[in-house]
Amino acid sequence: MFPFSLLSRVAASFPSFYTVLFVSSLLRWALILYSEWHDARSKVKYTDIDYRVFSDAARFLLSPTSDNVAQGPLGGLFGVGDPYTRSTYRYTPLLALLLTPNEWIHPSFGKYLFAACDVLASVLMYRMLVDVILPASTPSQSSSPGEGKQQEPASRDCLAALLTSLHLLNPLVFTISTRGSSESVLSLLVLLSLYACLKERWTTAAVLLGLSTHWKIYPVIYGIACVGVLAMRNPRSNWVSRVLNWSTVKFGVISAGTFFALGGGMYLIWGQPFVEHTYLYHVSRLDHRHNFSPYFYWIYLTYPSAAASLAPLTSIQKVLRSPLTSFAPQMILSLGVGFVFGVLGSKEHLPFIWFAQTVLFVVFNRVCTSQYFLWYILFLPLLLPRLSRSITPRTSLVCLALWFGVQVLWLAEAYKLEFLGENVYLGLWFRGVVYLVGNIGVLAVVVLNYV
Template sequence: MKSHFMLAFTLRVVLVIYSNYHDQNFKVPFTDIDYKVFTDASRYMLDGLSPFNRHTYRYSPLLALILTPNIFLYSNYGKILFSFVDILVAILIRKILATNTNYDQHMVNFCAYLWLYNPLIIIISTRGNADCLAAFLVTLSLYFLECGFCSAAGLIHGLSVHFRLYPMAFSLAMYFSLSTSNNIFINMKQIKFTLTCLISLIIATVISYYFYGFKFIHESLIYHLIRKDARHNFSVFFYTLYLSADTIPSKFLRIFNILPQLILLINLSGFYSSKKNLPFALMMQAFVVVIFNTIMTSQYFFWFLSLFPLCFPKLMYNVRRIMMLLVLWTISQGMWLGMAYALEFKSLNSFNCIWLSSILFFVINIQILSDLIQIYKKYY
């Protein structure tokens, strides 16, 4: 297995090196624009200034701090780091699955391969997207929960919520998974998890606020609740938001959009509340957060793809159906990307086509959500 880790890491490093050539010779850059934002924010931090002085930097100050070697060591340091974190995620996937005695070594290794050699994962990380760090924190907290280390799981989960808001959706399912079958009341494991989660989240937030003030609160927290993206957005709601920006209908849509997400997240937390079903609960919750969000970009797919290998052994009983859904998902995404390319790089008015592609993509995602639940029920 070590050879696969080395091969997967080497493949990513080669792509990182290639990214420099691609960016210099092609119109569509390989490197994610956010990577340049991260680097500029790190430069501000090294100069003793706020990373939020860099326009469009809307992440935890911790990310800018981690990526300061981009400035004084190597410009692609962050991409190499993200590639290495990818390997750590695969290692955690193996460790989590190994705790289940029903899975043989071949199955455990295969599930790790699903992450290591996933083209989408490889491309997103080597482009310089930082969501692999969030995926790592979520997987690590899940690993600690599987091992019974409730306090450590809470600390990491709180840090993951500080780093990226979406893991907050997992909190209730994680909390329920610590309950015992013969005790409906709060137990010590749940108390430890909750307290340590709040402690790490509060400490990280207070420290960031101390150094960077309300600018940190607005850019890294509030902004993500009110943002509007007319481009690079797969969401079925993007065109409506584009047409009704800064109007009452736009604000009403955002409030209405929260309701189906909240209902589904609570139901998934309750129905799949046992420890053995926790990975599936988290994957479905991540899927719900992504497909119902008013903002959806390719990097968001990290959120559920990092959890899919943990659920695959319980979904493999209908591989043919899964493969068909994957093909439909890829085709519909490709249609959207084609229309978006026509808009952004050819200056063609393709908004209506993008909207129709978004609707198709949304419908297929809903079908995938429904089918995965049905397939899992056969095992469950």
């Protein structure tokens, strides 16, 4: 978030996109090799515990037994096991299926796959920047001498390489994927959906959005922004006929149809465990462990202990523990912002709209961890060309300091709880509120400075 002219000057001497791509690929490869060396020698593993869950689920899927068999109506026809035999596996069976080469190629196959998704996501970012975003965000006229001409394709490529490197060389991004987190697969699916939207391939975008929502439910919020953009393409003056027209209905039907077709197929093979663990678990989940969300303290205070499990809950306790307490404001804000910004903008603004929706979804979620930050950081390289035209360097630094500062404030208190065993739940909740307010403040600055 620095002046556009400064970004252009830095980009002029920046390595080419393919150089950055090669270096970042080597970095990921080296980290995966290091993870194998480190895990063999240390009790504190580099590999994420989730990767072991994925790998176990893949093994169960490949090795059906009498106690491990797909429980769907058609499960017996395919001769596969139940990935949900692995406790704490809460994902689509497609993820376990993708990682089956862990069993017959190499245990780190999944890490290489996740790292490759990181790299492919950056290629999509680069193409979106070069083909759509930079041409649309670079005006043909400006009062500044350094910005008065239409940007040349060569300089556009250099600037796109610089911006894409913010994803490729982001430590949070490459460490999470090389440790074995599957977030990069979802990031790739989301960016594929966005790329199809920017290219106006709306049918393809609808299918990809349905697939993304099947993989993890939260991308469903992006559908309302797409509907808003499609609605504004309809010249009718009546709002109802604008929103409910062939384009919007077709998009919604194809996207929802893809989601339900995939879900129906998974149910026919793996049955109720698929529905329970992939979707229902996340709706009814009572996570009382500390996390960035201030909701955790409410759940912690009302969490049923073994001694009190037979006592009836009071009305207030029921309200505090209800998923609707957090779900309602979360969805109203993220969907409302998506629709309002969608009908006010065009397809070129979808990266900004999806960014705003995701920030609201994450900070108002009942569970919020550092891994969720990837969901909205993903869009930042696509926003910077427009933000850099209006936001000052000082404001940018203040926003960065605020975003990091509220996390450090929370982590300092969480350390006392996690490692020192101190009773600081109330103080941690207060810092969670500060985190929420700080993130909303940064989002407000981004919204006000987006042009």
